[in-house]
Amino acid sequence: MKRIALLGMPNTGKSTLFNRMTGGAARVGNWPGITVELLSGRILLGSDMVEIIDLPGIYDLHGFSDDEQVVRHFLHDNVPDLALVILNATQIERQMSLLLQLKQLNMNIVVLLNMADEAKKYGITIDSRKMTELLDMPIFLLSGKYGTGYQEALQAITKALRYPTPGMAEQLRSQLEQDEHIESEMARVLKHSVQVPAQLPENLTDKLDRVMLHPWLGLPIFFGIMYLLFQAIFLLGQPLQGWVSGALGWLRETALDPALAGAPAWLSGLLLDGAYNGVATVAAFVPIIILFFLFMAMVEDSGYLSRAAFLMDALMAKMGLDGRGFVMLLMGFGCNVPALMGTRVMRSRSLRLLTMLVIPFSLCSARLQVFVFITAALFSPSAAPVVLFSLYLFSFAAAIVTALLFRKNFQNNEPFVLELPPYRFPTVRQMLLRGWLEVKHFLRRATQFIVAGVILVWLLTHLPASAVPASADTLAGMIGSALHPIFAPIGINEQLTIALIFGFVAKEIVIGSLAVIYGMSGDALGTTLGQQLDWVQAYSFMLFTLIYTPCLSAIATLRSEAKNMGYTLFVLSWSLLLAWGVSFAFYQGARALGY
C-alpha cells in the first residue's frame, strides 16, 4: 500500500486536514504540538487504497524536541511515497524553511498552503503558480476548515502518487546542514511569489486580546469564563441526564424484566442488577460528557489555551512549571491521558516529569461523573454547583502543593517560547465530529472496563452464595472490613471502599459499582446514599476520589512516557498518601467543628 506522510509546522491545520481526508480519527486542537501519537487512516485515492499518516508538527527537521525526533526517525525508517507538506499561508514567509529542508531530502512532495482564507484577510497575496515554477513542485492554496481548494489538491495528490519515489538520501543529517543555502533560496522564492503587507491590519484577534490579555483583567476574565462554562455544563446536562436515566429504567421495566422473568434468579441478578444497572448508571452521564467535550473543543480550538499560558506563566514559574504546564492541567480536565502525552513538547526531562506529576490531580471528566452524581444526591440543587466548583479548586490546590513540594527535585531551565495563534472559531462540523469521537471513546471504555468491572463487583457482593448479598459475610464485605482501619478515620464505609478499589481501574466504575453494591440505579441509588451518608462523609469520599489516583490507562501512559517504573510508583504512592492526608484533615476537622 502506498504511504502518504502529512508534514508541517505546529498549528498549520494539519490535523483538521487529516480529519477531512480520513473522515475523522485525529484530535483537532488550536495548540502547537497537540498531535502526540502517530495517527493514520486509510482512504481510496483514484483506484488504490492509500495510507495517510499524520506526523507531529515540527518547526525544524533537526530540532531537539521529542516530536522532532519522532518525525526524523519516521522519515528515516519509513520513506513515504509522498510527503504532503502543509504550510500555514499566513506564515509562509517563515514556514518555507521547513519546506526547503524537506525538498533537500529529494522526496516526492505536494505542498498545500492551508488557511488561505485567513491569509486573504491579512492582505497576503500568494502566487501559487509562480511558486510552483520556482520550487519545481506542485503547490496548492486551500482552506482545510471550509474545504475550498480541497478537490484540486486531492487530484494532484493522486497524480503525484503515480510516480515512484526518487528515493531519499541515506545520510539525513548531513543533508540537513545547509541552512545558508536555504536562507537565500527562501528569499528568492518569497520575493517573486509572495506579498505581505508591512504592517498587519488590526484584526479581531488584536481587539479581543486587548481585553482577554489585559494586565489586570486577564486573569479574572479567565476564571470567570471557566466558572461559567462549568455552570453551563451542569445546568444543561442535568435534565438530559435525568431523561436518559429515566429511559434506561423504562427499558428495563418494560422489556428486560419480563424477558428474563423465566431465568434463574442468579442469572437475572447478574445480568440486570449487575451488568445492566451498573452500565445504565454510567451511561446516564454520556450527555454531560458530550456537552463537556463540546465546550472543551470550543476552548481548545479557539486558541484561548495559549492565552491562558501567557496569563499564568509567571505564577507557574514560581512552582517550577511553565505556562504550557497550566494548559496541560486544563486539558487534563477532559482526560489525563492526552494531557500526559502532550508534555512531549517539553525538552527538559525534569520539567516533563514535574508536569506529569501534577497532571493526574486534574479533575478529569470521568471523576466529574462521580462528583455530579454524589453532589446531586447529597446537596441541595443550589449548593451542588458550588460544591462541584470547590472540587476544581481542590484539584488545582493539590497540583500547586505537589509542585511546590517537589520542584527542588525537578529543577530545570527550559526556555519558554510559544507561538500564539489567532483566535479561530471551530465550525459546527468540527464540534460535532469531536462530540462523536468522545461517545465512541466512552463506548470503548464501557465495553472494556465498565462491564467487566461491574460484573466483578456483583460477584464479590454475592459470593459465597450462602451469604446475604452485600452483607459483611460476602467477599466484598470481607475486603471492606479488612481495610476498615485505613478508611474509617476518613469517614469512608465498607461499601464505598469497594467502589474505590474498582475506581482504580476507571473512575466510571465507581458509580456503576455503587449501583451494583446497593442493588439500585439512578435516583433510587442517590436517595439511599443520601440517607446513609452525611455531607461530611460524602465530601471526604469525593476528596479521596479526586486525589488518590487517576485510572489505570493514565498510570500506563505515565509509565510509558516516563519510561521509569520507580517514578511511576512514586507518583502513585504520593497521590495515595496525599489523598488520605487531605481526606483525614477534612473529615476529622469537620467532625471536630461539630458537623
Add this chain to the structure above:
Amino acid sequence: MPSITLAHLHPGDTATIVAIHAEEALHQRLLALGFRSGKQIELIRKASFSGPVQVRVGTTDVLLRRNEAAKITVCKI
C-alpha cells in the same frame, strides 16, 4: 544608536533584531519561528507579575519569557 535587549522594549515599540545570544536548541527554535537578525520585531504586551512578553515577528505572534527576551539584542526604531 546603542543596542538594548528585547526585554527592555515597551509595549508598542518596534525594533530591529541585531543578534541572538542563545544556546543551540533555543537558537534553532527562534530561527524556525522567524527570528533572524535584521528582521523587524514589535513588542505587543507584557504579562503582569514579570510574566512573558508577546512579540510579533512578521505575521507570527510569539510568547517568550523575559530572560529569553534578554538574550535577543535589538536596535529600537
